[in-house]
Amino acid sequence: MTTTTLLDVRGVTMRFGGLTAVNQVDLTVGQGEIIGLIGPNGAGKTTFFNCLTGLYVPTEGTVSYRGTILPPKPHLVTRAGIARTFQNIRLFANMTVLENVLVGRHTRTREGLLSAVLRGPGYRRAEAESREKAMELLEFTGLAAKADHLSRNLPYGEQRKLEIARALASDPGLLLLDEPTAGMNPQETRAAEELVFAIRDRGISVLVIEHDMRFIFNLCDRTAVLVQGQKIVEGDRETVQSDERVITAYLGAPFDGTGSTASEAEK
Amino acid sequence: MNELPQQLANGLILGALYGLVAIGYTMVYGIVQLINFAHGEIFMVGGFGALTAYLALPGGTTLWLAVPLMLAAGITVSTLVAVGAERFAYRPLRGAPRLAPLITAIGLSIVLQQLVFSFYPDAKKAKVFPKIPGDAFQVLGMTIQRSDLFLIVAAPVCMIILGWFVNRTRSGRAMQATSQDPDTAKLMGIDTDRIIVLAFAIGAAFAAVAAVAYGLRTGQVDFRMGFILGLKAFTAAVLGGIGNIYGAMVGGLVLGLAEGLATAYIQHLPGMHLFGGGAWKDVWAFVLLIVVLLARPQGLLGERVADRA
Amino acid sequence: MTTVRSTETTPVVPIPSGPARILTAAGATGTAASAFLAWTWTSGFPGDLTVYGYPGGLQWLTLAGALITLLLTLASYHLPGLRWTSPSGGNNGILYAALGAAATTWFTLIAISAELGGLANLEPGGWAAGATSLITLLGALGLPLDRHPRGAGQGITRYLGLRLAKVERPLPPVRELPSPIEVLLIVVAFATGLYAITFGLDTDYGELFTAYLLLAGFTVAALTKSGLVTRLRALAVKHRTVTTGAAFAAAAAFPFTQSSDQYTSVATNILIFATVALGLNIVVGLAGLLDLGYVAFLGVGAYAAALVSGSPASPIHVHFPFWAAMLTGAAVSIVFGVLIGAPTLRLRGDYLAIVTLGFGEIFRITMNNLNGTTGPKVTNGANGIPRIPDLVSPGFTIRGLHIPAFDFGRKHSIGGLELGRFSNYYLLMLLVTAFVVLVFARVGNSRIGRAWIAIREDETAAEAMGINGFRLKLLAFALGACMAGLAGTVQAHVSYTVTPDQYTFAEALPPNSAFLLAAVILGGMGTISGPLVGATLLFLIPKKLEFLSDYQLLAFGLALIVLMRVRPEGLIPNRRRQLEFHEADIPDQAASPETALTKAGA
Incomplete structure (x- = not known):
């Protein structure tokens, strides 16, 4: 399978003081791919995500998107075309569902202070387009009926979906999902799977962190396994499942005395 | 004669004063x-409590004898006021919008000032506070007023007691836990309400x-003295890294030194003769x-808190 | 708001509701009638309450309170033609109205006794008013009220044993009215409002103002409970343009209701204060940046305008025309806003508070020091820049139409009505206020405003959505500074003199940073009307309660504490909070998978 490479991560390392949370990780995501990133608790998955999205400045290594190296600033990463969700949902709690998605349009719109005050035809057109796009995304995620609700009043599962809708609003080429099924029951997890496939069908690549092996293997074209900050294996379902080190990492090895080195870096 | 040692001494004494007050800000903020x-x-009000005790003595x-009694009275008054404020003004506002307690605090500040202004006898202007009589000491080219001896002794003693309390006692460790994560601390069986009261009380x-x-040093107390000193002390707390009790003292000392040195030396800098x-x-x-x-956003001793996503 | 909705509808005083209602109506009628009697024997008490057959001073307030109570009580009998006053059908409104009437009456009686030295100064009319108002209250307490059940009580009324609950009763559907009638209703509402506010502004003794505040507070509460306020708000939202227009027309009409400049000067200062508070609301309410030294930007604007005003005390000997002075003030404020903001806005949260507080102090100290002895001679130090000439808008000619020069310091006559100096400035300031309101409303509900709110809610998430947090915060800071600077230019000319002491952190009189912040938070963060209302109250209360003299600030401080305790979200709740109230009806679904499932997937 030859696809154009969207995300190219080379040798990313993140150290906090003496602690190496992420160690020399390489990863690529191609156009239209769904890539999984799994690993036990505290393996450095979220830290790795934060390095990709500019929240952390990696100690070493580079992250490039469509061939250009990304500056470590979250808003520039988003503008470049990578959007993300958060492990512990971070919606704008006191904004309505629609407004949350409109905030996601921020980088794709230009209207500044002056045009907001003057409200010329250009401004009104842009605002109408944003709203239309936002409503389309709410339809897509099944939240359109609740557009005027405060986001904090949504049930948990819908908050997750709203986070995804908000991320999609920035027209990303790559969507990073941080444990999208955390706290979901089996039915909800299946629905989330459907949603990820539907996102891919819109031409957006997805990189997803998960604990849930079954979810990942149903979903992903390739899966990378992160253990103690290092990528130990990457490949399709069979490769990963048959790998000794993965089994050891998940089930524990009798003489593994260093199991907690990376766990403090990640909540 | 070289005035540098003198300026350093003045700065450190003033700084210790800021530091002691800053601890109250930093502890409450930390929790x-x-x-x-x-x-x-x-x-x-602590100053006025102490003054009342002095005036009541024959x-x-x-x-x-008088200074310990004044100290006891001052501490009692301050602590009661602070604990009362926590109980009746701040505690009902937990869970309210973030700025509501701040407005309450501003209101409380005005109320306390005005209560002293209106009801303390003759407090509309500065009240005379006793000074420790006797000549100043001459040490290493520095002149130290006798009244400052109190602070020179009291500040380190306070810091040692505080350090012992926070690190060695059950309540102190509970306090650290609460400031790290109040919800978890509560789940671990820590009575966070009690810890908060304790933080207010110690700060007070x-x-x-x-x-x-302050009273001994300047020979007076007045109802407005809390504002600018409080502002400086809060600055010291931020300077040292808010939430860090040693940082508060360090911040206070640095601030005091900077003020002392700026007062003496800025005007000698070229082009700055009017700004000293x-x-x-x-x-x-x-x-x-x-x-x-700008250089260290977390303050001098503050820890960098990485935002967790 | 997720607490159980366990409220009960029971009386506080156990009497059957039928007789209780009769008692309320009769009591209110009696109170209204007693306002026409003499309450005291001497005209030594202000307002002359000695006349039979005609109410005076404070009696008018009792009369108004009693009539409102009567109206709401009669409405609860479902009398046709009165239903509109109480669409919610609850009785809590009647209780609040009765409380208002009783509070006003008893305040008057106590004031008479206290000031004239004893109860003997009360005439039978006064006793009658006191008794009937208590009877009304008793009757109202006997009505079925929305209350918390015993033990579950929350809120301040628990202490009085009232346990009144904040229940949003569902309103019956609105009867569709023809649009012109709805507009007319809005106009009537604003005319009433203008009258009520003018009455408050024009109160010329502290007792009257206190009673006015009591009555106004209880009446607003009563009408909120009765549902009338909700109805009016719905109308206002429906006809937004008309409402805004009516509000400004009412405000612009104010100077024409005044015979002297005495209260227009107060009103002008209120507008200045309110406009600055609204500017601060951009910074605090929208972007969530806590600015404790905001008044400094008002000062920067005022000083900049004073320096170019042509005042003989200014070292810069220029005299800018009207528009240039205003632009200068705004521009210099923006420059300072950026200078302060650029280094500090990268820091998170509360550090900004202390830096802005520091900036506020630095500004004041610097203005004090630039007096020629402790610093370069620029501002005249503590004496300030005096004798600032009045603004003059130059005359000009467009297409043959000559617009004459307009001197704000002179009296002008419009339509036979004299407008004095302060009226001129009042109208100018109203334009500035309108401009700030326009900017706030439009920017607040735009891409930029949404980004600000997102930053306020969660800056990390906002950055992850592609928002350049630093740039937008700086924009909010600069815009806020600009608004304050603009108001400052007018302020400098209105008050003739600028001195450093006008721009402190906390002082007995507004505007200062603490009062500004209090106005925003008291009024309601993130709203437009909130800071305007908050600023008006905070300006008027110290001004009118001068009889409290030494205790004025004390009362202010206490009021802040109590108000935060009772209404921490501010007097005027944010639209978002209103949404929340509506959604409190929806049960908490966090643990229900069915809803999530049915709509799951794409």
Whole structure:
């Protein structure tokens, strides 16, 4: 399978003081791919995500998107075309569902202070387009009926979906999902799977962190396994499942005395 | 004669004063993320508590006896006011919008000032506070007033007690836990309400010690003294890294030194001859704050808190 | 708001509701009638309450309170033509109205006794008013009220044993009215409002103002409970343009209701204060940046305008025309806003509070020091820049139409009505206020405003959505500074003199940073009307309660504490909070998978 490479991560390392949370990780995501990133608790998955999205400045290594190296600033990463969700949902709690998605349009719109005050035809057109796009995304995620609700009043599962809708609003080429099924029951997890496939069908690549092996293997074209900050294996379902080190990492090895080195870096 | 040692001594003494008051800000902020604006006034009422005790003593009481009694009175008044404020003004507002307690604090600050102004006898202007009589000491080219001895002794003692309390006692460790994560601390069986009260009380007691020191040093207390000193102390707390108790003292000392040195030396810098002296010292104090925050946003001793996603 | 909705509808005083209602109506009628009697024997008490057959001073307030109570009580009998006053059908409104009438009456009686030295100064009319108002209250307490059940009580009324609950009763559907009638209703509402506010502004003794505040507070509460306020708000939202227009027309009409400049000067200062508070609301309410030294930007604007005003005390000997002075003030404020903001806005959260507080102090100290002895001679130090000439808008000619020069310091006559100096400035300031309101409303509900709110809610998430947090915060800071600077230019000319002491952190009189912040938070963060209302109250209360003299600030401080305790979200709740109230009806679904499932997937 030859696809154009969207995300190219080379040798990313993140150290906090003496602690190496992420160690020399390489990863690529191609156009239209769904890539999984799994690993036990505290393996450095979220830290790795934060390095990709500019929240952390990696100690070493580079992250490039469509061939250009990304500056470590979250808003520039988003503008470049990578959007993300958060492990512990971070919606704008006191904004309505629609407004949350409109905030996601921020980088794709230009209207500044002056045009907001003057409200010329250009401004009104842009605002109408944003709203239309936002409503389309709410339809897509099944939240359109609740557009005027405060986001904090949504049930948990819908908050997750709203986070995804908000991320999609920035027209990303790559969507990073941080444990999208955390706290979901089996039915909800299946629905989330459907949603990820539907996102891919819109031409957006997805990189997803998960604990849930079954979810990942149903979903992903390739899966990378992160253990103690290092990528130990990457490949399709069979490769990963048959790998000794993965089994050891998940089930524990009798003489593994260093199991907690990376766990403090990640909540 | 070289005036540098003298300026250093003045700066350190002033700084220790700021530091003692700053501890109250930093402890309360560390635990409930509240800028307790009324803390400057807690300091002020401590001074008036001590003065009341002094005035109640028969004339001619030796200061060896009077100062401890004044201290006890000041600490009692400050602590009661602070605990009362926590219980009746701040506690009902937990869970309210973030700025509501701040407005309450501003209101409380005005109320405390005005209560003293209106009801303390003759407090509409500065009240005379006793000074420790006797000649100043000459040490290493520095002149130290006898009244400052109190602070020179009290500040380190306070810090040692505080360090012992926070690190060695059950309550102190509970306090650390609460400031790290109040919800988890609560789940672990820590009575967070009690810890919060304790933080207010300790801060108030230290402020009262500072108020006695301030009174002895300047020979007066007045109802407005809490505002600017509180502002400086809060600056010191931020400078040192808010939430860090040692940082508060370090911040206080640095701020005091900077003020002392700026007052004496800025005017000798080329082109700055009009910007020196006491009139500009507060300006330089805040400029220092801004410069430090730019270089080290977390403060001198603060830990960098990485935002967790 | 997720607490159980366990409220009960029971009386506080156990009497059957039928007789209780009769008692309320009769009591209110009696109170209204007693306002026409003499309450005291001497005209030594202000307002002359000695006349039979005609109410005076405070009696008018009792009369108004009693009539409102009567109206709401009669409405609860479902009398046709009165239903509109109480669409919610609850009785809590009647209780609040009765409380208002009783509070006003008893305040008057106590004031008479206290000031004239004893109860003997009360005439039978006064006793009658006191008794009937208590009877009304008793009757109202006997009505079925929305209350918390015993033990579950929350809120301040628990202490009085009232346990009144904040229940949003569902309103019956609105009867569609023809649009012109709805517009007319809005106009009537604003005319009433203008009258009520003018009455408050024009109160010329502290007792009257206190009673007015009591009555106004209880009446607003009563009408909120009765549902009338909700109805009016719905109308206002429906006809937004008309409402805004009516509000400004009412405000612009104010100087024409005044015979002297005495209260227009107060009103002008209120507008200045309110406009600055609204500017601060951009910074605090929208972007969530806590600015404790905001008044300094008002000062920067005022000083900049004073320096170019042509005042003989200014070292810069220029005299800018009207528009240039205003632009200068705004521009210099923006420059300072950026200078302060650029280094500090990268820091998170509360550090900004202390830096801005520091900036506020630095500004004041610097203005004090630039007097020629402790610093370069620019501002005249503590004496300030005096004798600032009045603004003059130059005359000009467009297409043959000559617009004459307009001197704000002179009296002008419009339509036979004299407008004095302060009226001129009042109208100018109203334009500035309108401009700030326009900017706030439009920017607040735009891409930029949404980004600000997102930053306020969660800056990390906002950055992850592609928002350049630093740039937008700086924009909010600069815009806020600009608004304050603009108001400052007018302020400098209105008050003739600028001195450093006008721009402190906390002082007995507004505007200062603490009062500004209090106005924003008291009024309601993130709203437009909130800071305007908050600023008006905070300006008027110290001004009118001068009889409290030494205790004025004390009362202010206490009021802040109590108000935060009772209404921490501010007097005027944010639209978002209103949404929340509506959604409180929806049960908490966090643990229900069915809803999530049915709509799951794409």
